[in-house]
Each structure stands twice: as structure tokens, then as C-alpha cells.
Amino acid sequence: MMKIIAVGLIGLSLCSTRLACSEDAETAARKPVELFYAAFDQGFVGPADFAAEDWVHINPYGGWTRGRTNVLKEVRAVHATFLKGVTDKIERTEVRLVSREVAVVTVVSLMSTFTTPDGVNHENEQHIRTFVVVKRSGRWLVIQDQNTTITRLK
Numbered sequence: 814m815m816k817i818i819a820v821g822l823i824g825l826s827l828c829s830t831r832l833a834c835s836e837d838a839e840t841a842a843r844k845p846v847e848l849f850y851a852a853f854d855q856g857f858v859g860p861a862d863f864a865a866e867d868w869v870h871i872n873p874y875g876g877w878t879r880g881r882t883n884v885l886k887e888v889r890a891v892h893a894t895f896l897k898g899v900t901d902k903i904e905r906t907e908v909r910l911v912s913r914e915v916a917v918v919t920v921v922s923l924m925s926t927f928t929t930p931d932g933v934n935h936e937n938e939q940h941i942r943t944f945v946v947v948k949r950s951g952r953w954l955v956i957q958d959q960n961t962t963i964t965r966l967k
């Protein structure tokens with residue numbers, strides 16, 4: 814009976830340790846995504862050290878930009894024009910750990926009001942963005958994001 818209890822306790826401690834490790838990894842994988850949103854709110858003026866050199870960005874209009882330098886050039890341009898002063902508030906986040914070094918982070922967010930160059934006003938618009946983050950040299954970094962406007966069915 815004592816052996817059964819001991820084995821059960823060891824198993825329980827391993828599960829709780831694994832869970833704690835999983836929670837720590839999830840928290841760490843969220844960090845570059847949270848830094849992305851902070852950078853968004855500031856117009857991407859900083860160095861974007863939350864992203865890898867090979868960062869790929871797919872914008873809501875289907876544009877596909879590769880490489881951190883090119884992505885920053887694109888997002889800084891739109892944040893200097895029609896997205897100037899626009900904020901994007903995280904409402905909900907889900908982290909899926911694919912491995913010890915890869916996670917998919919999905920975020921639903923609410924953007925402040927803005928008007929696109931074609932004159933369309935966007936108010937209280939939700940977006941869903943999927944990030945792929947990887948652990949490189951002990952740091953979690955965004956390597957890809959795709960942003961989609963959530964359409965509301967009428």
C-alpha cells in the first residue's frame with residue numbers, strides 16, 4: 814500500500830512540475846507578443862528586439878513581408894500615416910506549445926479608431942493575430958505573425 818501511495822505521489826509531483834514548467838514556458842512565449850503590442854502602440858519606433866532577424870509579417874490586406882528590417886520599414890510607414898496614434902489592446906490570448914522551442918500564440922485584440930487611405934473608417938474593430946514564436950539562444954522571439962480583421966456577421 815505504501816508503495817502505491819509513494820508511486821502516486823511521485824507521479825503527482827512530476828505532473829505538477831511539468832505543469833509549472835509548461836506555465837513558465839507559456840508565460841515566456843507570451844512575452845515577445847506582449848512586446849509586439851507595446852511596440853505597435855508606440856508606432857514601432859524602437860529596435861523590435863522581440864522579433865527574430867527572419868521575422869515574416871502578413872498584414873490584414875494580404876501583404877507578405879520578409880525580414881525584420883523590411884517588416885519594420887513597412888509597419889513604421891503605416892504607423893507614420895493612417896495608423897499614427899492607433900492602439901491595439903489585447904483582449905484574449907491563447908498559447909499552444911508545439912515543442913520546448915516553438916509556440917503558436919493567438920491574440921484577439923481591439924484596435925482604436927482609424928481611417929484607411931481609401932476613406933473607410935474602422936471603429937471598434939477586432940483583429941485576430943497568429944504569432945509563431947521560437948526559442949533561440951534562450952530567448953523567445955517572434956518569427957511570424959499574420960493579422961486578420963474579424964468580420965462580424967450581420
